[in-house]
Amino acid sequence: SALNLLSQSLGLCWELGHRELREILLLPSTSKSVLANQPMSEEQCNTFQSLIERRIHLEPLQYIIGQWDFHDLIGLKIKQPMLCPRPETEELVEFVLKDVSELIRNRGSTKERIRILDVGSGTGAIGLAIANRYCDEVQVLALDVLPEAVELSNDNAKRFLANHIDEEEGCEVDTIYKAILCSADDFTNTQAGETYKMDFDIVVSNPPYIPSRDMATLSEDVSRYESDKALCGGDDGLDIVRHIVKRLPEWTTGNCWMEVDDSHPSLIADWLSPGSLESSRLGVECVSTHKDFCGRDRFVKLRVL
Amino acid sequence: KDPPPPQNKNVAGCFVCWCWCWHDNNNNMTSIIFRACTAAACRVASNFYTGRRRVLQQAVTNHVISLQQQTCVAQIHYRNASSTQASIDNDDTEQTHDDGLYLLTDLSLATQNRIRSMKARHDEVLRLLHEGGDPTSLGKELSTLREMSAYCEKVAEIHAEVISLEELLQETEASGDEDSKDMIHEIKDELEELEAQLQPLSQKMHKSLIPLLNPDDAEELMSSDAVIDIRAGTGGDEACLFASEIMAGYEAIAKSGGVGGKSWDIEILSCSKTDLGGVKEASLAVSSRGGGGGGSYGYELFDVSSDDKPEEADDTAQKLLQQLGPYGFFQYESGVHRVQRVPVNDNKLQTSAVAVGVLPAIPESQVSDALPLSELKIDVMRASGAGGQHVNTTESAVRITHIPTGIMAYMQEERSQHKNRSKAMRLVAARVHSLRKQQALQERSNARSSLMGGGDRSERVRTYNFPQDRITDHRCKVSLQGVQSWLVDGSMVGKFAPHLYQMERDDRTAALEEELDDSGKDEKKRRKK
Numbered sequence: 117s118a119l120n121l122l123s124q125s126l127g128l129c130w131e132l133g134h135r136e137l138r139e140i141l142l143l144p145s146t147s148k149s150v151l152a153n154q155p156m157s158e159e160q161c162n163t164f165q166s167l168i169e170r171r172i173h174l175e176p177l178q179y180i181i182g183q184w185d186f187h188d189l190i191g192l193k194i195k196q197p198m199l200c201p202r203p204e205t206e207e208l209v210e211f212v213l214k215d216v217s218e219l220i221r222n223r224g225s226t227k228e229r230i231r232i233l234d235v236g237s238g239t240g241a242i243g244l245a246i247a248n249r250y251c252d253e254v255q256v257l258a259l260d261v262l263p264e265a266v267e268l269s270n271d272n273a274k275r276f277l278a279n280h281i282d283e284e285e286g287c288e289v290d291t292i293y294k295a296i297l298c299s300a301d302d303f304t305n306t307q308a309g310e311t312y313k314m315d316f317d318i319v320v321s322n323p324p325y326i327p328s329r330d331m332a333t334l335s336e337d338v339s340r341y342e343s344d345k346a347l348c349g350g351d352d353g354l355d356i357v358r359h360i361v362k363r364l365p366e367w368t369t370g371n372c373w374m375e376v377d378d379s380h381p382s383l384i385a386d387w388l389s390p391g392s393l394e395s396s397r398l399g400v401e402c403v404s405t406h407k408d409f410c411g412r413d414r415f416v417k418l419r420v421l
Numbered sequence: 422k423d424p425p426p427p428q429n430k431n432v433a434g435c436f437v438c439w440c441w442c443w444h445d446n447n448n449n450m451t452s453i454i455f456r457a458c459t460a461a462a463c464r465v466a467s468n469f470y471t472g473r474r475r476v477l478q479q480a481v482t483n484h485v486i487s488l489q490q491q492t493c494v495a496q497i498h499y500r501n502a503s504s505t506q507a508s509i510d511n512d513d514t515e516q517t518h519d520d521g522l523y524l525l526t527d528l529s530l531a532t533q534n535r536i537r538s539m540k541a542r543h544d545e546v547l548r549l550l551h552e553g554g555d556p557t558s559l560g561k562e563l564s565t566l567r568e569m570s571a572y573c574e575k576v577a578e579i580h581a582e583v584i585s586l587e588e589l590l591q592e593t594e595a596s597g598d599e600d601s602k603d604m605i606h607e608i609k610d611e612l613e614e615l616e617a618q619l620q621p622l623s624q625k626m627h628k629s630l631i632p633l634l635n636p637d638d639a640e641e642l643m644s645s646d647a648v649i650d651i652r653a654g655t656g657g658d659e660a661c662l663f664a665s666e667i668m669a670g671y672e673a674i675a676k677s678g679g680v681g682g683k684s685w686d687i688e689i690l691s692c693s694k695t696d697l698g699g700v701k702e703a704s705l706a707v708s709s710r711g712g713g714g715g716g717s718y719g720y721e722l723f724d725v726s727s728d729d730k731p732e733e734a735d736d737t738a739q740k741l742l743q744q745l746g747p748y749g750f751f752q753y754e755s756g757v758h759r760v761q762r763v764p765v766n767d768n769k770l771q772t773s774a775v776a777v778g779v780l781p782a783i784p785e786s787q788v789s790d791a792l793p794l795s796e797l798k799i800d801v802m803r804a805s806g807a808g809g810q811h812v813n814t815t816e817s818a819v820r821i822t823h824i825p826t827g828i829m830a831y832m833q834e835e836r837s838q839h840k841n842r843s844k845a846m847r848l849v850a851a852r853v854h855s856l857r858k859q860q861a862l863q864e865r866s867n868a869r870s871s872l873m874g875g876g877d878r879s880e881r882v883r884t885y886n887f888p889q890d891r892i893t894d895h896r897c898k899v900s901l902q903g904v905q906s907w908l909v910d911g912s913m914v915g916k917f918a919p920h921l922y923q924m925e926r927d928d929r930t931a932a933l934e935e936e937l938d939d940s941g942k943d944e945k946k947r948r949k950k
Contacts, residue, residue, distance in 0.1 A: 117815070135834055139694050149698070177815050184815070185836035200813050203801075203838035210839075326810055333806070338813050347810055378807055409801050409838075410808050 117171050124181050125164035126156070130191050174337040176200050187245040193272050194239050197343035198265050201241040204408045205322050208375045208415060209245045211406070212320050215371060216246065219317060220253055229255040229291075231313070233367055235300050235321035235360055236260055238346060240269030240293070242320055244276055247293045251280040257312060258295035259303055262345065269295035300359040304366060319372040321360055326377060327353035353377045354384075361388070365399040365420050372400075372418040381405035381413040388418065395421070520573060521580025524616075525623035531937040536569060536626060543570040565636060572626045579615050579622075586612050631930045633741060633922055634749075642749030646708040646782035648690070648851040649751060653701055656773020659764045661699025663885075664775045666908060667758060668700055674911030675707045675747065685709050685747055690844050691832065704848060706782060707747040738919035745918070748781045753896075753921040754914060755779045756882030763887070770888065778878050780855040785843070788850045797849075798822040801838060821845040828852045883917075897924050 119141065123133035128151075140152045156164070170180050178184040178200040183191045186201040187209050194200055212232070219230050230253055234243035237258035247256050260266050273293040281288055300323075305314055326347045331339070338347070349355045357376060364372055376384070388395045388402040395401045399421045408414035520540070522533045543566035550559050590608045593601045634642055651668050653660040675685045685707050692703040742750065758775045783791050800820040806812055818833035819841040830848040832841040884893050885904050892913055893900040897920035907913040 120815075134836075176813050178813075185840065187837060187839045189837075199810070202809060202813070203817060204809050206837065206839040322810075324810070330807070330811065334811055335806075335813075338811070342813065375809065377809065408808065409799065410803050412808055414809060 117177050118168065120177060120181060121167040121171060122164055125160050125167060130183075174340060176337050176341055179341060186239075186241045188248055189241070189245055189272075189276060191275075192239060192241060192244070193268060193275065195264065195268055196341060197346065198238045198262070198268055199342055199346040201239060204410075204414055205242060205375055206245075207408055208320065208322060208373060209242055211373050211415060211417070212242075212246055212318060213249055215318055215373070216250055216254060220250070229253060230318070231316045232256045233316040233319045234258040235303075235319065236323045236346075236356070237269045237295050238265050238322075240265075240272045240295060242322060243269070243293060243295075244272055246320075247273070248276055251277060251292055255291065256293045257316070258293070259298045259300065260295060261297070261299045262343070263297055266295045266297045269293075300356060300363060303363065314367055316368040317370050319360070319364065319368050319370075320374070321356075321372070322375040323349065323356035323360065325349040325353045325357065325375075325380065327351060327379070330377075349377070352379075352383075354380060357384070361398055361400050361418070364418065369420050371403070372420075374416050374418070375414060376416060378412040378414060381416050384416050384418075521576045521583070522573070524576065524580055524583070524619055525626070527620070528623050528627060529937060532627065532630065535630065535937075536573065539566055539569045539630075540573040542566060561640075565632070565639075569626065569629050572622060572629060575622060576619070576626075579618060583612060583615055586615070631926060631933055633737075633926055634744070635925065635929060641781055642746065642752070643744055644709075644746045645748035646706065646784070647747040647751050648780045648782045648848065649705045649707060649754070650776075650778040650780070651700065651703045651705070652776045652778075653699065654757065654774035654776050656760075656771060658695060658697055658699060659760075659762075659771055660773035660775055661695045661701055662697060662765075663699075663758075663760045663773060664703070665694075665698060665700040667775055667777065668703055668705070670908050670911035671705065671707075671751070671754070671914070672911070673909070674914050675705075677910075678709075690848055691830075691834065706847065707751065708782070709746050741919050741922060742915055748779065750918060751779045751914060753779075753882075753918055755878050756880050757878075758883045758885065759881055760885040761887060762885075774881075776878070778855075780851040781858075782847065783850040783854055785847070788846050791850050791854060792823065792846065796824050798824055799842070801842075817841050819845050821849050823849050823853050826853055826856055828856065894920070897921050 119134045119137045123130075123137055126133070128134070128136065136149070136151055140149060167180055171177065178194040179196050182195065183193050184200065186192045187206045192201070216230055216232075223230075230250070232243065232246060232254055234240075234246075234256055235258075237243055237260045240258060243256040243258045247254055258266075258269050260269065270289075270293075273289050273295070277289050277292050280292060300321075303312075305311065324345065324347050326334070326349060328348060328351050330353075331344070331348055334347070349357065353376075357374065357380070360372070360374070382405070385402045385405050386392075388398070388400055390401045392401075400418050401421060403417045403419045405413060406415040406417070520537065522528070522537060525533065528536070543563065546554075546559050546563045546566065550556065550563065586608055590605065590612075593604050593608065632639070649671060651664050651671075653664040656663075672687050675687050678684050686709075688706040688708070690704040690706050693701045695701060754777050756777065758777060759772060760775070761770060761772050763769065764771050798821070800822075802814065802816040802818050815836070817836060817838035818831070819838060820829065820831045821842070822829040828849055830845040830852075832845040832848075835841045835844065882895055884895070885908065886893070887904055890904055891900050891902055892904050892907055894917045897917065899917060899920050901907050901913060901916060907916065
């Protein structure tokens, strides 16, 4: 934390600053590098002091600095109260990217974009990581219930997709990525305002999934600063998941990938097991569950029947 | 009647050769057979006789000549209008060919046959392509054979001219006119000219048989990206400083695409520095972003049409370097680089060492195939508690260990765990691939060259002598004057590489000649039985 905050105070380059500082830290005090021997200005000292204060009060590093790296996105803007992207979510992105690349391989020579729905976009991390990799082939629509999240997602979109815009070709940021204010439940064909075609190729979501009973056990830096709404999924944590599953057949005939609480994959696999009553009633079945890099159950893949 | 086998006697300074002639019923010569104890003797005899054939041809119209020096038998067949059969031949290696390759008398029969089969394969691949075969693999094979095929066609052209001129010569000589003497002179001059064209051509073909880039490795050398490991060895701080200079040199030359081509991407995968600005160890990834070395398949280094001008050595070197991708360009940097100089804060000459290892990089898309997850142990910074949304962590170090080989990479430089993991995977993949390749090379039967796969990494390959201001490569024995100027922009890499490629090729040439010699000896043994 201190390295990153110091790098911030000194106004160093985002990618290399903290590494340079780490090297200096590991070396004896006789380091000859220019950076090591430059005295800090008063302003820089004050800045550093106040940033450290905030961190001492457990404010998440990403909020203090205002950005962080996620997947291949370097310097994703992050603001309170939107959820700071977690490393597990990078794995979720990888699952979707694999599906996307297969769709691209199998679809032949059509120029139509592969449409992806990101439910609960927050900072826009998931949808943008996908759009960043396949900027010519996908179109992402992102939903969130917080206006600040919608604004932040669209901001980040402009930041990362600006190079791929070609006004003449009719390719604007919207063509690749757009976030709108809407809940999962409300996102139906009769959405007020613009009507969005519903036949998405892939649905992805990192919905709020922490069960209420666990909310009290969260560490302070999470509970005090990150939005409850982005974290809590009701009693068993599956409230939003249930909304998504209910709407899924309306949105897509393809797959849905979700990151969930480690208690959920087995529950979901049961609930939507192929051939079960619920699965037939809802028109959705659970194809597979997957563990994250820590070996915890974390991801589910659903399919619309 | 069959000619008797030769006796195994060779008098010093002389050779012994038997000669039989067959005639048909019309007293036309149908063939002459020479048999000697050694291939050399046979060759001499048949060459002598080939020169004489014009005399014999007076009575003969269509003729075909074939020389089988491999079995110490030379047979000149004359097929003329009245003979109904080709003449007697008692072994199954008879070949009668109209392609004119026999004219290249300095190429052994085995070499000629090999060239012949290359041409045949070229034509076959062409036919397969027209019939709708797989364009990628056939296309590649075609480009490796194209040069030789072009040479063969040139030989055939010359051969056709020779034949027609010789016919003309016969007619002119037979006519017995007074004016025909000038004509005969002219024709003979032309024939000499044509023969003169053949020598350089046969040299080129011999070289083409053994291309500058080893065919087994050519694809990798031209298109693969590279991972360069640099590690300071003995010499403490001084070695680390030198390591950083070598690294800077490599970065500089990579930025200019190795040789003035498109600039290559350099990514520092890991780097640990010392307080004096030296480098203890570092790993670089050099990528051409799919551009590779550009150009065609590396075999068209000799222009078939301009057969008058000998290629400048520099020109060839330039062409070679342009063909090479990052791995091909840097591969011979592998090994121990020794530096001799007076350190900054001392007045005594010190010798230190830096170890460099160059590995072919596995493209990102192939990493997961090359390294199945079941073979890997991936350790990450674990979030305490339930993980996921429960915890917000910014620590993201990753350690990947390849269980079967024990090769390991640790990465903590990036803020995103995904990136740390991806970098660590690339490093492990490159190192595992390199290890497997080394093992495979040792098993390869024709691995005679010490330079295969870039050579032995623990071998001392180069010395940078600052007092004498000289860089010497110990493999090719080439020295460059002016250490600093070569080192600072990394241009020594491009200067040494062509020599090392030539050396490796010479090794392959020697191996091929041994092989052809061996097969000649085998044939001789077979006949003796």
